Amino acid sequence: MTAIAMLSVAPVIEGSMAEEVATAVAALDDFDVSYETNPMGTVIEADDAETLFAAAAAAHEAVDGDRVSTVLKIDDKRTSDGTAAEKVDAVEEHLGREAKRER
Numbered sequence: 001m002t003a004i005a006m007l008s009v010a011p012v013i014e015g016s017m018a019e020e021v022a023t024a025v026a027a028l029d030d031f032d033v034s035y036e037t038n039p040m041g042t043v044i045e046a047d048d049a050e051t052l053f054a055a056a057a058a059a060h061e062a063v064d065g066d067r068v069s070t071v072l073k074i075d076d077k078r079t080s081d082g083t084a085a086e087k088v089d090a091v092e093e094h095l096g097r098e099a100k101r102e103r
Contacts, residue, residue, distance in 0.1 A: 023064070
């Protein structure tokens with residue numbers, strides 16, 4: 001079984017959020033998850049949804065601020081062990097190329 005999530009955690013502030021986002025991402029290191037950060041959030045993989053919820057809560061709590069915005073989307077694959085990379089590979093197979101384009 002595999003649980004995959006898209007997590008976005010950010011303080012609601014003026015200016016750069018990079019330092020606080022880095023703090024949120026660093027909080028994930030305390031959990032048995034793999035993750036990859038992109039410009040819009042962080043994709044997290046774990047063996048179960050409970051671990052994802054705990055990791056997301058820790059990332060949320062790690063951000064300092066009067067107001068913190070968190071978005072969490074989970075794909076809980078209860079009957080398979082498919083990974084996030086395999087999901088991308090499947091799309092690229094149908095696309096016939098890498099699912100990436102530079103401007």
